[in-house]
Amino acid sequence: MALAMSTLNLAFLGALLALPSAALAQSTIEYGSVAEAKAALQAKPGVAPELQNGWLIVNEGKDVTWSFPPEGHEAYPAVAKRVLVKDADGRFRVLTSIKCEAGKEACERLAKSYEELDKAILKAVEEMVKKRR
Secondary structure, rough: OOHHHHOOHHHHHHHHHHOOEEEOOOOOOOOOOOOHHHHHHHHHHOOOOEEEOOEEEEEEEEEEEEEOOOOOOOOOOEEEEEEEEEOOOOOOEEEEEEEEEOOHHHHHHHHHHHHHHHHHHHHHHHHHHHHHH
């Protein structure tokens, strides 16, 4: 995946430590299509879309990040919504929802890459928490 750990917005990881405890919620994509999500998010007040290695990244507040792969990506068009939550027991979760309008295999590979990235994010957060103790 072109969106590697090194390109993640550091505020995204830092926000995990500042999150209040929250019940584990289901992350869902509330838009009917990738194009609709992209247009709505880019027009939303208070968000600052930015390109990172060709990916359009939209941070919606401290705990929600939307990612759109570039046109040349095998899973284009697609969008991933990631919601960061801190459970009542203090454990962090990354809730990832994906809407992929490409072929089945490309979409499955995209989902797998997000699973791996979520694990890497949680590991980085655990290390950050250990350092703060």
